[in-house]
Amino acid sequence: MPSLSRNTNYSVGSLAQERESPRQISQLSHHSHREAANDRARSNKVALDEEEEEHIRALSQKKKAKKKKTPITVNLSGTRYDIVRQMCEANGITVGKDDDPNCYLIWNDSFVSTEKISDLKPFQRVNHFPGMGEICRKDCLARNMMKMAKVHPEEFDFVPKSWIFPSEYSAFQNYAKDLKKKKKHKTYIVKPANGAMGNGIQLFRNAEKIPQNDHIIVQEYIDKPFLVDGYKCDLRIYVLVTSCDPLRLFLYNDGLLRMGTEKYTHPTDSNIDTLFMHLTNYSVNKHSENYEKSGSVETGSKRSLKYFNDYLRKNDYDVRHMWTKITEMLVKTLVVAAPHVLHAYRMCRPGQVPGSDSVCFELLGFDVMLDRKLKPWLIEVNRSPSFGTDEKIDYEIKSGVIGDTIRLLNIKSSDRKKNMAAQKAEAQRRLLRPTKRAEMDMSELDKKRQNVERRKNELKDLLGRLRKESVREDFENRACGCFHRIFPSDDRLKREKMAKLVEDAFTVFLASRGTNMQGELRRTYNNKLREEDVLDMLAQCEADEMEGKTMASTRVRGPKPLIGMPTRVQESRKNNDSDDDSEDDSDDEPDEIATRNQKRAPSTLRTRPPSNISMRGGGVAQNGRPGSGKNANKDTNPPSLSRPTTVQSNQRSSSAMRPLNSRLSNGSARTTSVLEMTNKDEDDEAVKSTLLAINDMRIRFPGKTDEEADIILDKIHENWKFHKPRIASYWLVKLDSIKRRKVIDIVRSNIKAVLQRTYKCTDVDNLRLYRIFSRVFNRLLWSHGQGLWNCFSTASSASWETIFSKSSDVIDPLEMSCCRRIVQLCRDCLLIVYQFAADAKCASGTPSSSYATEDMKRRELKSWNPNQSVSQRYSMSYHGINGVGDS
16 A cells, blocks of 8 residues: 555656646755655654653663662671571572671671671661670679679579689688588589580589689589479570660560480489580580480470470469569569660760660570479570571571561661661751750749750650650561560569669669669650650640740840949040040049039930859850851951951949049049059059949940940840851951951950049059959960850850969959950950951842841941051041040
């Protein structure tokens, strides 16, 4: 059909060409060629589009395949047991390279070094805890059990009486002599302190024959054990520790019953060396010709614990009571290990949040022996139990133990991304955590607000922990397999009993540190609050917080007026007559000065008195000052430091100035020498007058009113978390020593002017008070400006007051008050300079954090002349502000 269609079209085209003129024929031919070219282009484009779409589809499928192929890897270079590899592969875990640092699971037969545990990432798991040797070494187990037995002798009586040689050799010999006097005879079993698999174990009937200098453990031999078919036996019980912070323990429902290979008889001198009778270790009895291998769990020298339970039931023993005793013994043993393990784990993983996923787990093998009354005795704890599969029963039981352990760990491929994100969030939370402030530095409202905030954070942490525990328990109940949780117990009475033992264990083994952890332990192991209760308490805290905010919004700023304090008024002067007024006031009577000052005083007075400032540890801190921030601000232009910031001083009260003015009323034009002021009362009055003047001084923001400057400081204090790193970077990093000194000199020059007026002398460098002030200024510039920055912290150890504590000069309380006010002025001056520099940099159009209009900022920038000297800029800044800069 396609060929026929083409021929038909061609014939029709030929007839048309016969009827048309040659020009028309050429046009039609050109048109047909163009159409054919367009058709070929369209077909090629369609083909290319299809190929591109197919290529994109293939890439997307490849990416999806890559996302799905993110295997969970395990490092098995440290284990020799093939059953571990088989169980990992059965649970979807890929065996990775031996040198892979990012594998999810690490399995070692021997203990893991603390350095390796410290280097683990949050999503990784390793099968050993640090510090577990405190119960896995025979000597450590005996020592720790004896310590706990002194506190709770009735609770820790499940370990045979033991002595650690050579340190307790004398005590052991005295015990043996006392038994000999009572005509009692005991058999002793001697074990190497760090031995395994039955190596080096011996039995002695004569205590004097036991070597004295060897590092061994001597125990009373259990000579009346429970027998199965006439053979001595012990139980190999598997316990999984998934976390130590908090402690979580799981008991496997099955295990091994290991039997001797010779019929048991009471130990005598003739059979004392028959280890196949007295020892139940598989590594010892497998060499006996009587050892019986069997393909069943009910026969042979190795049998299952399920068979043992059935055997006891058939012989009318209380199996439930026996396992209750065994379970308590297992929990108590790991309670003894808990302080050591937790301490070692936190040392390896500093900063990890309590209750977070543990990077360690441990599968322990407990060897338990029963006496004829079915009382359990703890023989030893193995941190690396054998997973050899020489027999069928070994494979059936040990494969189940390993498989259920891997499933209970809940390792997911998404753990890497999730845990790394959680780690970054926690690091940021610790970085932005506010520093602690002393209660004496806060008002009652601030203290209440801080207590409410602290309580809210505690409740939020508790709520998060409860929810996480609920999710964890739900998963454990679904995925535990043959494991069941034995700690913490679901029984309230058992949980409270074990929680008390945990607290006592921390007190015994960690001394004072254990006492400090009592509150944390109670919240962790004996919490009686439910999620609903915590939500109700959170709602109450939020209500209290709203009440505190309402009280803060209605609070009147500034302190209450003090009764009896002389009224200080602010004098309004013009720039052209400030010097004349200053000279006239010194000649007038005090009453006339007060009257004239009251007439010229403005209707509103500024209120930023020093009574809002509290002292602690030598540092000056203002109420309501937060303590931490985020990132540092960008640098500002150095010339902005030379922008004028002023210190304002109001006129002193007439009552405070009466003694000094009366003395100087007849000779105010004459400069009084410092040496003439020998009267101590007059010196005290001068210091009081200086303190009053300094208290009235304020830092002025160029181009703004005093009220606006106060608002700027208040805003910086309220947003201290934001400003703190920027101010620190600006003051300590971006300013050099010269510019830092210029900032301090703003306050220094005005303090010097105040002293010149108070003491009526031009040479104030020889004044004792000015020398004290100079020491303070130098201390604030100490260590590249660190001295002033320490004043912003209430917990600073490098306080400026240490310069006086190390000096022989006695500082008067009034002089110290002046120094504290000067430090406060320097702090405010730094904040104003910082804010002015930020505003100047943002004047080009960037949103500014200042509180002035753009016209005011442009006016200030226009008035600044970089060719002026520092003194000229200062005089412009303070010109006409109550005479502070007139000197």
